[in-house]
Amino acid sequence: MPFYETIHIRPQTQLHLWKIEEPLDSLIAGVPLQDHSLIRLHKLKSEVHQKGFLAVRHLLQHLGFSDADLLYDASGKPHLSHGQHISISHSHGFAAVAISNENLGLDVEAMRPKVLKIAPRFMDVDTHLSGLSLAEQLQKATIIWSIKEAVFKIKNEKGISYPSHIREQPFDPAEGSTVARLDFKHQTELFPVQFIQREDYIFVCVFES
Structure with missing residues (x-):
C-alpha cells in the first residue's frame, strides 16, 4: 500500500501523501465508491486523472474516511461530512489530501520543464528567476504556479487573473x-x-487569513 507520508504543516493542519504506483484495475478494486463518484470517475478521459481520483479515495480510506464522507458544494469545492476543511490535489505520481480546522487550498505539481515555457504567462520572470540555475528556476516557478492555483481554490471567483491579481512576497x-x-x-x-x-513534486498549502 503506497501511503507515503503525513506532514504536520501547521498545528491544526495535516498533509497526507499517497504515491500512485498501482495499476488502474487495482485502484478501482480497492475502494468502494458511491454511484455519483463512479459516474464522475468514468467521465474522466485520462487514465492519469482516473488514477489520481482513485488514489485520493484510497488516501481517505487510509485515514479512516470513506467516499461517502467527501461532499462537494455547488462550486465543486470538497467538504468533509464531519465539518473539518479539506483540500485535495493530484499530479501524475502523487495524490494529496490536506485536512485542517482552517479554510485552505492545496495544490500538487510535478516539476516539469514545461512550467518554464509558460512562466511568462503567470509571473514576472525577470523578478523571480533572474540569477538562478536551471534547476532552481524550475523549482521556484513550480512553487509560484502552485501558490496561484491554491489561492484560486480558496477564492474561485470568475475574473481572477494569475499574473495580474495574485502575487507572492x-x-x-x-x-x-x-x-x-x-x-x-x-x-x-x-x-x-x-x-x-x-x-520531483511541489506541495503547496495556502490558508485563508
Missing part, C-alpha cells in the same frame, strides 16, 4: 513559506503559504 524555496496577496475587486487579501518538496 519574495521567498527562498529552502524556507518553505511565504505570503500570497490577492488584489481583486478593489480589495486586498493576504494568504499564509506553506510548501514542501518531495522527490
Whole structure:
C-alpha cells in the first residue's frame, strides 16, 4: 500500500501523501465508491486523472474516511461530512489530501520543464528567476504556479487573473513559506503559504487569513 507520508504543516493542519504506483484495475478494486463518484470517475478521459481520483479515495480510506464522507458544494469545492476543511490535489505520481480546522487550498505539481515555457504567462520572470540555475528556476516557478492555483481554490471567483491579481512576497524555496496577496475587486487579501518538496513534486498549502 503506497501511503507515503503525513506532514504536520501547521498545528491544526495535516498533509497526507499517497504515491500512485498501482495499476488502474487495482485502484478501482480497492475502494468502494458511491454511484455519483463512479459516474464522475468514468467521465474522466485520462487514465492519469482516473488514477489520481482513485488514489485520493484510497488516501481517505487510509485515514479512516470513506467516499461517502467527501461532499462537494455547488462550486465543486470538497467538504468533509464531519465539518473539518479539506483540500485535495493530484499530479501524475502523487495524490494529496490536506485536512485542517482552517479554510485552505492545496495544490500538487510535478516539476516539469514545461512550467518554464509558460512562466511568462503567470509571473514576472525577470523578478523571480533572474540569477538562478536551471534547476532552481524550475523549482521556484513550480512553487509560484502552485501558490496561484491554491489561492484560486480558496477564492474561485470568475475574473481572477494569475499574473495580474495574485502575487507572492519574495521567498527562498529552502524556507518553505511565504505570503500570497490577492488584489481583486478593489480589495486586498493576504494568504499564509506553506510548501514542501518531495522527490520531483511541489506541495503547496495556502490558508485563508
